[in-house]
Amino acid sequence: MSATVEKAPGSSGSGGDGPPLGEEKKSPVIESFETRIPIEAFNVTERDIEEAKLIAGTFTLEDTKRLMTEVHLQHSRDPNFPIAVIQKIEEFLGNEAVFEHPEDHEFLIQEMKIEAALITNNSPYAEVRAVVDNHDDPTTPVSTIRAWIIGIFFACCISFINSFFDVRLPSIYVIATVPQLLAYPAGKFLERVLPDVGFTMFGVRHSLNPGPFNRKEHMLVTIMSNVAKSTPYTNYIVWIQYLPQYFDQSWAISIGYQLLIALSTNFIGYGLAGLCRRFLVYPAYCVWPGSLVTIALNSAFHDSATETAVTPGPFRSIWKISRLRYFGIAFGLMFAYFWFPNYIFTALSYFSWMTWIAPTNPDLATITGGLSGLGFNPIPTFDWNILTFNLDPLMVPFFSTFNYFMGALISMPIIAAIYYSNAFNTGYLPINSNRPFDHFGNLYKVKSIINEDGIFDSEKYQAYSPPFLSAANVVVYMFFFAMYSATVAYGVLYHRREITMGLRDAWNSIKPKKNRKVENERKTDLDVHNRLMKVYKEVPEWWYMICLAISIAIGMVGIACWPTHTTPWVVLYGIALCLVFMVPIGIIAAMTGIEVTLNVLAEFIGGVWVEGNAIAMCFFKSYGYVTCAHAISFSSDLKLAHYLKIPPRFTFFAQMVPTLTSTLISIAVLQYQVHIEGICTKDAPFRFTCPGPNTFFTAAVLWGTVGPRKIWGVGGQYASTLVGFPLGIVIVVFFFYLNRKWPRNSILRNTHPVVMIAGALSWSPYNLIYLWPAVPVSAFSWLYLKKRFLPFWSKYNYVTSAAFSCAIAISGIVIFFALQLSEIELDWWGNNVLNDGCDAEGGCVRLTLADDDYFGPRIGEFS
Numbered sequence: 001m002s003a004t005v006e007k008a009p010g011s012s013g014s015g016g017d018g019p020p021l022g023e024e025k026k027s028p029v030i031e032s033f034e035t036r037i038p039i040e041a042f043n044v045t046e047r048d049i050e051e052a053k054l055i056a057g058t059f060t061l062e063d064t065k066r067l068m069t070e071v072h073l074q075h076s077r078d079p080n081f082p083i084a085v086i087q088k089i090e091e092f093l094g095n096e097a098v099f100e101h102p103e104d105h106e107f108l109i110q111e112m113k114i115e116a117a118l119i120t121n122n123s124p125y126a127e128v129r130a131v132v133d134n135h136d137d138p139t140t141p142v143s144t145i146r147a148w149i150i151g152i153f154f155a156c157c158i159s160f161i162n163s164f165f166d167v168r169l170p171s172i173y174v175i176a177t178v179p180q181l182l183a184y185p186a187g188k189f190l191e192r193v194l195p196d197v198g199f200t201m202f203g204v205r206h207s208l209n210p211g212p213f214n215r216k217e218h219m220l221v222t223i224m225s226n227v228a229k230s231t232p233y234t235n236y237i238v239w240i241q242y243l244p245q246y247f248d249q250s251w252a253i254s255i256g257y258q259l260l261i262a263l264s265t266n267f268i269g270y271g272l273a274g275l276c277r278r279f280l281v282y283p284a285y286c287v288w289p290g291s292l293v294t295i296a297l298n299s300a301f302h303d304s305a306t307e308t309a310v311t312p313g314p315f316r317s318i319w320k321i322s323r324l325r326y327f328g329i330a331f332g333l334m335f336a337y338f339w340f341p342n343y344i345f346t347a348l349s350y351f352s353w354m355t356w357i358a359p360t361n362p363d364l365a366t367i368t369g370g371l372s373g374l375g376f377n378p379i380p381t382f383d384w385n386i387l388t389f390n391l392d393p394l395m396v397p398f399f400s401t402f403n404y405f406m407g408a409l410i411s412m413p414i415i416a417a418i419y420y421s422n423a424f425n426t427g428y429l430p431i432n433s434n435r436p437f438d439h440f441g442n443l444y445k446v447k448s449i450i451n452e453d454g455i456f457d458s459e460k461y462q463a464y465s466p467p468f469l470s471a472a473n474v475v476v477y478m479f480f481f482a483m484y485s486a487t488v489a490y491g492v493l494y495h496r497r498e499i500t501m502g503l504r505d506a507w508n509s510i511k512p513k514k515n516r517k518v519e520n521e522r523k524t525d526l527d528v529h530n531r532l533m534k535v536y537k538e539v540p541e542w543w544y545m546i547c548l549a550i551s552i553a554i555g556m557v558g559i560a561c562w563p564t565h566t567t568p569w570v571v572l573y574g575i576a577l578c579l580v581f582m583v584p585i586g587i588i589a590a591m592t593g594i595e596v597t598l599n600v601l602a603e604f605i606g607g608v609w610v611e612g613n614a615i616a617m618c619f620f621k622s623y624g625y626v627t628c629a630h631a632i633s634f635s636s637d638l639k640l641a642h643y644l645k646i647p648p649r650f651t652f653f654a655q656m657v658p659t660l661t662s663t664l665i666s667i668a669v670l671q672y673q674v675h676i677e678g679i680c681t682k683d684a685p686f687r688f689t690c691p692g693p694n695t696f697f698t699a700a701v702l703w704g705t706v707g708p709r710k711i712w713g714v715g716g717q718y719a720s721t722l723v724g725f726p727l728g729i730v731i732v733v734f735f736f737y738l739n740r741k742w743p744r745n746s747i748l749r750n751t752h753p754v755v756m757i758a759g760a761l762s763w764s765p766y767n768l769i770y771l772w773p774a775v776p777v778s779a780f781s782w783l784y785l786k787k788r789f790l791p792f793w794s795k796y797n798y799v800t801s802a803a804f805s806c807a808i809a810i811s812g813i814v815i816f817f818a819l820q821l822s823e824i825e826l827d828w829w830g831n832n833v834l835n836d837g838c839d840a841e842g843g844c845v846r847l848t849l850a851d852d853d854y855f856g857p858r859i860g861e862f863s
Contacts, residue, residue, distance in 0.1 A: 048122060048129055049114070055121050056113035061102055064109065067116045068093055071124070077494060077739060078285055079399050079750045080125055080591060085115060087744060121528050124284055126786065127397070128643075130794030131295045136532045136645040141210040143650040145198070146190045147217040151224030151654065152661060154179035159228045159662035163669040166231050167239075167680065167690040172816055177297060177806045179225035180218070184301045187213030187221070215302040219644045220654050222294060223637050227655050228662035230633075232262035233626040235670050237618045239693035242674055245681065246697050247454035247615070249563075253674065257562045258667050264555030265622050266659050268575065269630025271548025272582060273638060274539060274652075278502040279583045280635040281642055284527040285498075286590035288639045289396045293805070295643055296798030300327040313792040314785065326796055327803045334384065334807035341383035343815050345830040349383040350769065352839055359837025362844035366431050367416070369839030374412055374432060374472075375767030385808050389770045390762055393778030394801035396593030399750040401778040404594060405771045407759020411475055415763065419471035419846070424717060425855045426471040427847040434473055434695075434764040436702055438465035439854040441845065446701040456612040456705040465854070466710065466717065466862050467702055472763040474721060479760040480600040481724030482731065484581070487596055489732040490754050491584025499583055529642055536647040543652065559619060566616040573609070574623025577602060582628050589632055590639070594755050598625040604712070607703040617704030618696075686821075710862075717856070728757060 059067075068089050075081040092098060092112045098105045118124070122134045158174050165172035191213045198207035241252035251257075273280075280286055300323040311319045321329075341348040350370035354377060358364055366373050370380055381387060393401050418424065419431045428441045436444040449461040469477070491499060552575070556568035581598055589595040599621065606620030634655060641651040673679060673688070680690035702711070712719050735753045742748055762771055785793040825831070838844035849855065856862075 048118060051121065052114050052117040055117035056110070059113045059116055061099065061109060064112050064116050065093070065099065067120060068112055071116075071119055073497065074283075074285060075124060076743070077749070078591070079752065080127075080285070080287060080397055083744065083746055083749055088112070089115070123528070125287055126790060126794070127289070127292060128287060131292050131299055131798055132529070132643045134528050134532075136535070138535045138645075140214055140216050142216045142220060142646055143654075144210055144217055145206060145208055146187065146194060146213070147220050150183050150186050150190070151221040152658065154183060154221065154225045155228035155658035155662055156665060158225050159231075159665045160669060162229055163231045163235075163666040164673070166235075166692060167673065167688045169687050169689045169691045171691070172813060174229065174813070175805060175809050176222060176226035176229050177294070177802055178809045180222040180294065180297055181806045181810075183218055183221040183225075184213070187218060215298050216644055216646055218298055218301065219295075219640060220646060220650065222298070223640060223646075223651065223654050224658040226637055227634070228658045230630075230662075231666050232266055232663055233622050234258070234261040234265050235666060236693055236696040237261070237615065237622065238670060239674070239680065239690065240618075240697040240700060241615065243680055243693075246693075248452075249454070251562060253671075254562065255667065255671065257558055258670065259663070260554045260558030261619075261622075262663050262667060263660070264551045264558060264571070265626055266551075266630065266663055267547055267656075268551040268555070268623070268627045269634050270655060270659070271544045271551060272575075272578065272627065272631040273634035274544030274547070275541065276502075276582060276586065276631065276635065277638060279499065280586040280590055280632075281638045282527070282530055283498060284529075286587065286639065288590050288636050289400075289593035290392075291636055291640045291643065293392070293395050293798045293801045294640060296323075297327070297802035297806075298644070300324045300799050300802070309791075311792050311795055313789055319792060319796070323795060323799050327799050330800055330803035331807045334804045335811045338383075338385070338808050338811040339815065341381075341385070342812060343819065344826060347830050347833050349381055349386055350834055351379060351381050352377065352769075352834075353379070355837055355839045356833060359839075360844070362838050362846065365838035365844060366419070366846075370767065370769045371834065371839045372430055372432055372765070373767065373839055374415065374763075375769035375772075376412065377769060377772075380769035381773055384804055385812075386770060387773040387777065388805075389766070391593060391774060392801055392805075393774040394781050394797055396778075398778045398782035399752065400592040400594055400755055401774050403592075403750075403752045403755040404759035404762070405775050407479075407756035408762045408768060408771050409759075410756070411479065411760035411763070412768065415471045415475050418474060422847060424471070424474055425468060426474065428845055428849065428855050429468060429470050430845060431470060432472040432764055432767060433470040436467040436469060436698060439468065439856040440465070441849065441855075444468075444698070444702075446698060446705070450614075450701065450705055454614060454705070456707070461706070462860060462862070466856065467706060468856065469718065470764060472765075474718060476761055476764045477600065477718065478721035478724040478727075479757055481722060482728035483596055483724075483754065483757045483761065484598075484601050484728065485725045486728030486732045486754050486757050487581060487584050487588065489729045491587065493732060493736045495584065495587050498587070502583070529645075532645055533642060533648070536645075537649055539648045539652045547656075555623070564615055564619070565613055566610070566619050570606075570610075570616060570619045571623050574602070574606075574620050574625075575627060577605065577624035578628040578631065582631055585628065586632050586635055588754055590635075592752060592755050594758050595629075595632060596754065596758060598628050601625075603699060603703040604708050607708040610704065611707035611709060612705060614700040614704030618700050621703075731757065 072086070072089050072093060076086055088108075088111060092108055095105070095108075098108060102109055123129050123132060158176070158179055161172065161174050191209060191211075194209040196207050196209045198205055198210075200206070235258075238252050238258055240246040241249040303323060309320075313319045352368060352370040352373075352375075354368040355361075355365050355370075355373075367376050369375065370377065387393070391401060391404060415431065419426050422428075425439075429437050438444050444465070444467045448464045449457060451457045451460075552571055555571045559566050559570065560568045577598065581596075581601075585596045585598075602621040602624035603617065606617040606624065609620065610616035637655060638648075638651060640646075641648065646654075676685065676688065678684045679688050680693055682689060684690070708716075710716055712722060732753045735748070735751055739745075739748050759771070781793070781797055785797065819825075834840055
């Protein structure tokens with residue numbers, strides 16, 4: 001297949017300063033030519049190429065050279081960008097004869113003009129072009145009364161459900177796609193019943209019914225629901241402070257205290273996300289794969305009427321079905337199917353068929369077990385929820401999925417070697433547990449080492465035991481350390497130019513207008529979505545700065561005015577940690593769909609800084625780890641609004657108001673739940689046994705009370721795992737220089753060292769069954785369908801992901817309320833087999849102790 005450029009009678013381009021600036025340019029137009037690259041090599045559909053052909057004729061050779069130079073600088077090492085196009089750009093820019101004798105290189109020049117037109121008037125990435133429109137109508141109603149009614153309603157609902165069931169085992173968690181799904185019929189209903197009456201404010205008319213419920217209103221509702229779905233992280237601090245089985249600090253029931261610390265941690269993320277827009281939202285390479293699934297679901301509802309084109313699919317199939325109808329069918333099938341692995345035949349979820357052959361074989365369970373083993377199993381699950389637990393193979397690029405899996409696979413022999421060699425005394429413990437143990441091999445009793453105030457008691461500790469970790473947990477901590485150093489090294493080596501540009505642009509934005517430079521503005525004009533968004537007023541930096549300042553202030557007040565035994569400056573120390581990592585972590589998440597978390601690093605630094613004080617360490621963790629996680633999540637929402645061309649100021653309030661509302665609801669739910677008799681115990685009603693607060697309490701005592709000095713300091717039993725810090729830098733530098741030496745090697749280009757290291761963190765208690773099944777699915781989608789049937793993939797790939805996610809969420813809720821809440825269970829082999837054998841028992845340990853014996857250092861030999 002070849003592409004032919006026809007005469008463009010009126011295309012938009014730019015003058016000599018470079019396209020496209022929104023002005024038509026009169027320049028010679030090539031009547032027709034045959035390119036040497038097929039359309040597939042451009043990684044575009046017929047629709048994309050037709051639009052690009054019209055625009056390409058308006059470019060001069062100088063325009064094309066300037067654009068391609070900038071494209072090469074931004075995307076030469078971008079694994080999402082096609083390597084074939086990069087090679088062609090290098091051929092174009094590296095050949096001076098092209099510019100000295102252009103008449104001899106007509107084909108290459110025209111190819112580059114088409115590519116320049118594609119990149120500057122659409123996204124450089126096929127996955128973005130598949131769901132994001134490169135046109136906009138600024139007159140479309142967005143911040144309507146009905147959108148706010150629906151958005152606040154669903155924000156309240158999702159906040160209540162997620163907060164109420166957060167302490168249940170298993171928890172019920174409603175993702176944002178569920179209110180997005182339900183918002184469409186709600187919007188269409190209000191469109192039909194509400195009258196067209198309203199009022200005018202500041203020259204703008206606000207009507208109850210401004211017309212058809214449109215995609216921008218729908219996305220605004222989705223953003224409101226998305227920011228409200230998370231429970232305040234500080235609720236966990238309150239749980240472990242107030243309940244008597246934890247620290248028993250009754251004063252923590254204070255509503256004022258809970259509100260101040262919750263509002264502070266929730267809103268600080270907005271301030272940082274807004275200040276980092278130039279790094280994480282505006283650049284085209286910040287794709288945010290998760291956002292594309294949300295947009296695909298939005299498009300399924302609002303584009304269905306225009307989707308009549310016939311699309312060729314795999315196996316010589318022809319598809320004419322609209323995305324909305326396809327969504328409905330896929331949703332229905334997954335809704336019905338999920339009853340089997342989730343309720344009827346639960347062995348389909350953890351299909352550990354090899355352990356069923358010999359249930360009491362400890363080595364078989366250790367290597368192949370899906371519940372407590374390493375999950376080395378070629379057919380480990382038939383549950384889409386398990387398959388997408390770490391990452392959605394239809395959502396994130398194949399290179400991300402494969403790198404993540406390879407990191408887990410490479411680290412698996414390390415875990416096995418540590419376990420079978422009994423290094424760190426791991427042979428006495430389950431191989432793949434995330435729980436701490438004492439020197440008898442029992443779960444660590446944290447109450448045995450603290451006094452009545454929850455502070456570390458040295459005498460009790462010396463009379464009891466140091467904490468011990470499983471083999472998988474030891475390896476996870478080592479790679480956590482490696483990941484943090486690798487993230488910083490990756491940002492410096494791979495994205496220092498982008499980070500520098502963002503810093504320069506931020507500095508220019510606060511300078512007087514007459515002194516501002518325009519070079520960075522011209523560079524952002526390379527992306528069509530940035531140009532389209534310039535129609536709308538941007539949110540001033542000082543709005544976000546005020547939000548950040550108020551959040552810091554109320555957080556410090558909350559810590560200082562109650563007996564937390566914590567300095568208020570912990571807020572600033574935590575934010576300083578976040579500032580170091582936010583941009584490189586955000587860039588990695590935006591490009592790969594993999595998010596690096598700061599929880600372990602925040603615990604490590606906080607534990608060293610406030611050793612012996614678990615609550616103080618928890619506050620450091622909240623402001624270091626959660627602030628960054630929130631900022632990354634809010635940046636993803638900002639990119640959603642950026643793609644849908646929602647005015648930034650509407651997005652600002654659509655994030656702020658639901659966050660305030662959801663925080664109040666979560667605090668109200670917490671106030672009710674802490675008074676439930678037996679809450680967070682084995683006898684708790686409604687299965688409210690609090691797995692999250694239990695894990696949080698254990699981590700608080702180990703990192704805050706015991707402290708990392710005793711575990712990872714000089715003489716600590718796990719001090720050798722600190723080798724992870726230099727190891728992370730070595731890995732990134734190694735791959736960086738390999739890429740410099742062989743820049744066209746496709747394997748090296750698609751190797752992401754930080755994502756591989758992140759894959760090594762997928763253990764304890766999880767294993768390969770949560771990763772391996774995603775690899776063939778991802779390969780089929782991204783390597784087969786996308787390359788051979790791009791129009792088909794563009795139309796249905798993300799809709800499939802959205803349909804399956806919605807179906808699983810709603811099916812799980814129906815099963816819970818209809819059957820599991822009343823404890824109606826099916827008692828048969830398919831549901832009981834998971835409870836038999838070594839795998840179900842948490843692993844049959846390899847080494848056993850004699851009566852009254854224990855492993856590790858002797859009593860009195862540790863401190």
